[in-house]
Amino acid sequence: MTHLLIADDHAVVRKGMIQILRDAGVDAEITEASDGHQALQAVREQRFDALLLDISMPGKSGIDVLKQLRAQDDHTPVLVLSMYAEEQYALRLIRAGAAGYLTKESAPDQLATAVRMVVQGKRYISPEVAELLADSLNQRQADADDDSNRHTQLTDREFQVFLQLARGLGPTEIGQQMNLSVKTIASYRSRILQKMGLRTNAELTLYANRNAML
Amino acid sequence: MTHLLIADDHAVVRKGMIQILRDAGVDAEITEASDGHQALQAVREQRFDALLLDISMPGKSGIDVLKQLRAQDDHTPVLVLSMYAEEQYALRLIRAGAAGYLTKESAPDQLATAVRMVVQGKRYISPEVAELLADSLNQRQADADDDSNRHTQLTDREFQVFLQLARGLGPTEIGQQMNLSVKTIASYRSRILQKMGLRTNAELTLYANRNAML
DNA sequence: AGCGGCTGTAGGAAATATCCTACAACCGGT
DNA sequence: ACCGGTTGTAGGATATTTCCTACAGCCGCT
Structure with a gap:
């Protein structure tokens, strides 16, 4: 059976995500972690089909966890969740090896879709992020004094x-x-x-x- | 049966709260609203035993809804939820007639307790807020809060x-x-x-x- | 293999900011 | 005239921030 790990320091959010996944018919065993350390601990002990990490947790954040996993050559798909609309983060995270990036604004079904995709080893790139990605290619070597970059x-x-x-x-x-x-x-x-x-x-x-x- | 309205623009949070209440054995019918207008709309159509309003929603925020309700002499108990730890708002809100104030940091059982209390018409004042309240008695301040002035x-x-x-x-x-x-x-x-x-x-x-x- | 430059991390000392407290002058109400 | 609150001002003690320096691990280039 699919096994997911949800790491977020806020109980409400964890429960909410679980509920949403259930409602969407995602059938999975779910483990919860309330901070980065617990998440890493869990990954050490069990195998997961995907991790849903909150970007902003006290102590070890989602990014830290992601990086550490990659550093130790663990390729469990990671879906990063951000509470803020820090679109800026999206690119950094994708580059750092995240399988997808969602904000709390995301509609419930996007969450479910994203989870389904990453579990299958695919990436979940939302339209918004896709656009950012595209932009970043063009502006690659564009003028450095853009001011807003x-x-x-x-x-x-x-x-x-x-x-x-x-x-x-x-x-x-x-x-x-x-x-x-x-x-x-x-x-x-x-x-x-x-x-x-x-x-x-x-x-x-x-x-x-x-x-x-x- | 108890009837609650949960207004929050984030689906995850709504679901999370519902789940937490269920887990805590709070038996209630729950209506959801994803912004202030929907919340007011719902209140117009039905009677609720309590409203759980997110303070920061786009458009009409929880505060706006609260004020409007009070203005039209509706006394449904309102429990305000803040995603941030903006404790300073607590006072404004209590003065504006909120029955309680919680932040997302709050433990699940605090949410359940708070809901039970406000449903019974009591107020839920967390220790932190209580302290702020006490402090504010010294520094009495008439609030003509127009907010952007x-x-x-x-x-x-x-x-x-x-x-x-x-x-x-x-x-x-x-x-x-x-x-x-x-x-x-x-x-x-x-x-x-x-x-x-x-x-x-x-x-x-x-x-x-x-x-x-x- | 070696070098220079970034990145992540932190220590010590000096500079600054913040908190709490105080007090005199002033201002409006009784 | 007197009282309580508000305003302009600042001291002392602390807490925080900033500045400069340092160093190891990487990464790319020669």
Whole structure:
């Protein structure tokens, strides 16, 4: 029987996804994990047909889990779920080896479809993401001073920090969420500012806001 | 039989809540709405024992629905759910007549308990909110909350500081510009935050930006 | 195989910001 | 005139942030 792992720190969301899958007639055994560590633990102990990972969990996020799995050469399909409309993330994740990307906005049947596809080893690329993918090909070597694309030069980690800073979290909180030293976050911050040519957190916030990343 | 209305724009969340309530043995007929208008519509057509409203829905938010209901003298108990930990809203909402306030972090059984209580016409005040309530008694504040005019309550000095902070200047720089002690600026900052119900400089920036004050 | 540059991570010290508290001047109501 | 709340201002103690520096692991290029 199909075996799925759902990792999300919010009970409501886990239950909701289970319910939706059941309603859609997806017949599967489901294991729940409420953070990245539990998810990895579970994967170590059992075999899953697919993982549904929330991108933003405290401690180890979905991305971390994804990367770690790939690093240890585990190819279980991973469907990433984001609570926010951070379309920006989609590309990064697909490149990092995710089998699909959905936001919480997604209609229930999209979730079911996506799950069915990834379980079969296919990828689930939503129209929106497909478009982003296409765009990214064109703009590949286009002019670097596009202004609204300065954030693409950031590494994944930097980008994560970027978003949190833009939302107004301080290094301390971010460090906790990602369990990294405050110092590390501070380093990311300065690299971000440097790379993007900004000077203050307020500019980060504005940038993110103008590009609808919040 | 108990009849509940759940309004949230995210299907996952609705399903999750339903599942959690069922698991907790709450026996009720449940109607779903995916935005504020549908919620109001539903209330017009049927009688509910309680409404569970998501605070942040596009279009008409939970707050809007709550206000409108109260305005038309409907006293159905309303339990407000927030996806974020914006504790500051809690007070506004309780004052506006909500029967309780929960965040998505809340454990499943808290949701069930809260629902049971409000259905019986009681209020559900979490410890956290209770504390906020207590605090607010000291700092009594008349709320003429028009929401996008929150800055009008600021004094001139406060407003000047507000703008500078929103632009990303730090207390030190502002203090220099205005020849005031850094400490003074810090005081203004906290009064501003307090008066406007914001928590971070990033929120100041966003507020200013959205209201085209930058 | 070696080099230079990025990336992820963090330490120490110095700079800053924040919190809580305080107080005088002022302002409106009784 | 007196009282309570609001405003302008700032001190002390703390907590947080920022800056500069460092270093190991990779990656691509020669």
